[in-house]
Amino acid sequence: METASGAADEKHPSLWLDSSARYGLVSRFLHWSIAYLLIWQMVTLLGWRLIGDGPFMRSVSELGPYHGTVGVLVLSLGVARLVWAIANRHRRPPYDRTVSGLIARLAHELFYALMIAIPAIALLRAYGKGRGYEQWGLQLVPKTDTEIAWMMAPADALHGLLAWTFGALIAGHVGMAFWHRIVRRDGVLRRMAGTLKPA
Known part of the structure; x- marks a missing residue:
């Protein structure tokens, strides 16, 4: 049986928390931060693989975090995202x-x-x-x-x-x-x- 507070939460969900209709601010921050880091990682890796070592790729690499830094950030944010997903598992949009x-x-x-x-x-x-x-x-x-x-x-x-x-x-x-x-x-x-x- 749904409580009065539960019904209120569904009518006026917190912007920070997930709901059955959408993901909240915390989930979005974690999602898009990790997305940026992973896309940057893949673009630079492909660049090094296709273009090779040289002034161009060295200059490009200076525009964002280095490979190891990305790994540490993704690991940290990934753990935070997993914990947040578990905490919000009953609120999130269903599959x-x-x-x-x-x-x-x-x-x-x-x-x-x-x-x-x-x-x-x-x-x-x-x-x-x-x-x-x-x-x-x-x-x-x-x-x-x-x-x-x-x-x-x-x-x-x-x-x-x-x-x-x-x-x-x-x-x-x-x-x-x-x-x-x-x-x-x-x-x-x-x-x-x-x-x-x-x-």
């Missing part, structure tokens, strides 16, 4: 009870897993190599000067593969967002990009 809804749910769960796993295994490798990792003047991973093979193995084997898989998933996610907007015109994109006012 369609169709095959496409199931695929969307699995894709989002894979997003969370990759956001955390890819940078986490890179930090594990930094520890395993003994070199540690420092960011913003903080020693996030201690330097030991001792190599530990099993700590390096996951990132050596999977970091690049998972990153390109993530890139393909991002491209598919963007494509589906436009498909919902242009072909289906069902308002799915407005949940994360539209008005925050109650419908």
